[in-house]
Amino acid sequence: MTDSLRIPYGLLCQRIAQRLQEAGMPAKQALIEATIMAEADLQEVPSHGVKMLPGLLAAFTDKRVTPTPTISLERELGAICVVDYGNGPGRSSAADAMEQAKKRAQQFGVGVCLAKKTTHWGRAHAYASRAAEDGFIGICTTNAIPTMAIAGAKKAVIGNNPLAIGIPGINASEPIVLDMAMSQAAVGKVGTWLREGKTLPDNWGIDASGKPTNDAAAILAGAVTPMGEHKGAGLAVMIELLTAALAGAAFTQELFAGDKSGIDPNSSKIFIALNVNAFTELTQFKQRVRYFLDYLKSEAMPFNYPGERGWQVRQLNLLDGVPLHQDIVIQLQKAGVNLS
Numbered sequence: 001m002t003d004s005l006r007i008p009y010g011l012l013c014q015r016i017a018q019r020l021q022e023a024g025m026p027a028k029q030a031l032i033e034a035t036i037m038a039e040a041d042l043q044e045v046p047s048h049g050v051k052m053l054p055g056l057l058a059a060f061t062d063k064r065v066t067p068t069p070t071i072s073l074e075r076e077l078g079a080i081c082v083v084d085y086g087n088g089p090g091r092s093s094a095a096d097a098m099e100q101a102k103k104r105a106q107q108f109g110v111g112v113c114l115a116k117k118t119t120h121w122g123r124a125h126a127y128a129s130r131a132a133e134d135g136f137i138g139i140c141t142t143n144a145i146p147t148m149a150i151a152g153a154k155k156a157v158i159g160n161n162p163l164a165i166g167i168p169g170i171n172a173s174e175p176i177v178l179d180m181a182m183s184q185a186a187v188g189k190v191g192t193w194l195r196e197g198k199t200l201p202d203n204w205g206i207d208a209s210g211k212p213t214n215d216a217a218a219i220l221a222g223a224v225t226p227m228g229e230h231k232g233a234g235l236a237v238m239i240e241l242l243t244a245a246l247a248g249a250a251f252t253q254e255l256f257a258g259d260k261s262g263i264d265p266n267s268s269k270i271f272i273a274l275n276v277n278a279f280t281e282l283t284q285f286k287q288r289v290r291y292f293l294d295y296l297k298s299e300a301m302p303f304n305y306p307g308e309r310g311w312q313v314r315q316l317n318l319l320d321g322v323p324l325h326q327d328i329v330i331q332l333q334k335a336g337v338n339l340s
Contacts, residue, residue: 005329006321007339012038016050019337020089023060024067029092036091036126041322043310047188048123051328054335056089056120059263065089065119071096074116079108082247083115087265090119091126094140094269098127101273102136109278115269116247118142120262125179125307127271128166132175135282137274138166143243144264145256147187149223150233154210156223159252160187161239168276170290177307182236183224187262190216190224195327243268 016034021027041049059065069088073081081100085093097115104111121127124140131138144159160183167176181187185204193200194216205219206212213219226232244251247268250258259265276282297303317323324332329339 003326004323005326005339007324007329009038009042009318009322011339012041012050012322012324015337015339016053019053019057019335020067022336023057025089025092026068029089032092032095033089036095036122038322039126039314040123041324042314042317043125044313044317044323045123045125045310046323046325046328047186047192049328050324050332050337052120052122053337054331055261055263057335059119059261059265064259064261064263064265069093079104079110080112081114083113085115085118087117087119090121090264093118094121094127094271095130097269097271098131098138098140098273101138101271102131102134105136105273105275105278109275111273111275113271114243114247115271116249117265118267118269120144120264120267121269123179124162124164125166125177125310128164128179129175129177129307130166131273132166132168132177133172135168135172135276136166137168137276138164139272139274140164140269141239141243142264142269143240143252143255143267145260145262146252147224148183148233148236149206149210149225150236151230153223154206155208157253158233158236158240159255160224161236161243162186163235163239167289168282168286170286174311175307176289176293176305177310179307180227181224182226182232182239184227184232185224187220187224190219194220195325243270246270 013034017030020030037050060067066088069086072084074084075082097113100113101111127140128138141163146156148158148160160181162181164179169175200214200216202214205224207218207222249268250266276285293305
């Protein structure tokens, strides 16, 4: 990665957590928030990493996000719960919601937590991965402000509503994790390519007048486009209904009316955990997973299973330090984070 500095992962987590505590977060939640934020950079997904800290701090100041939220259990029936997270920091809230789902899956075989009044959770990967590392199948998704156009629209009308699925792997610390937005490319990735001066593919978005463009700045002023055209758009609609409609909460356009920054206060998320042992023996399941992945690797070379590249670069970056673009380092310094 060009124009980057290497920061030890432990130091990065520590300094981000310290800054979050200074902003009013309790120590335990601040460390969770910082760890999930920094691990995106550790796995070289900088669009969802520590560059998001200044926006979160600004949201604390403006009271769009609450550093010490009141969390309340609204409804509970068997394996299902509905939790109001009081627009607290999104990563620690989402981590707790997946824990709620896992706890119920341990008892009932499946657990579901519908999380209301949440904020931006960073990367969906984090929560599906944590479930899978503990031997569960983890599924999670969220609604968000409009960033994506659909057929017949010349502007952003719906969120790109990311979805993550985590499957336990033979190596418990390296599960198979699919994390994808419903757009051809995530908005954050467009921003990353803009910062790095890359030219985008022709099918990633439209400009403010609704015309296709490969200019990253023009797409950020316009909208990203759905993956697979009607398929991505249809999935985004269904996710909106699985989250906001089920929670009786704000839809994408209502989120945008309340806050245009992308911090997504009042967004809704759903977390599902499946207890593999309720279906089959976990070791046998992992062996079948490995057998299938080995088959794919023998037929398609090179082949990386979903999430594999992230685990590979994670190991390298734990040794060499987390790569942070100089622009991000400067933004963190301005936000009061000392990385020296």
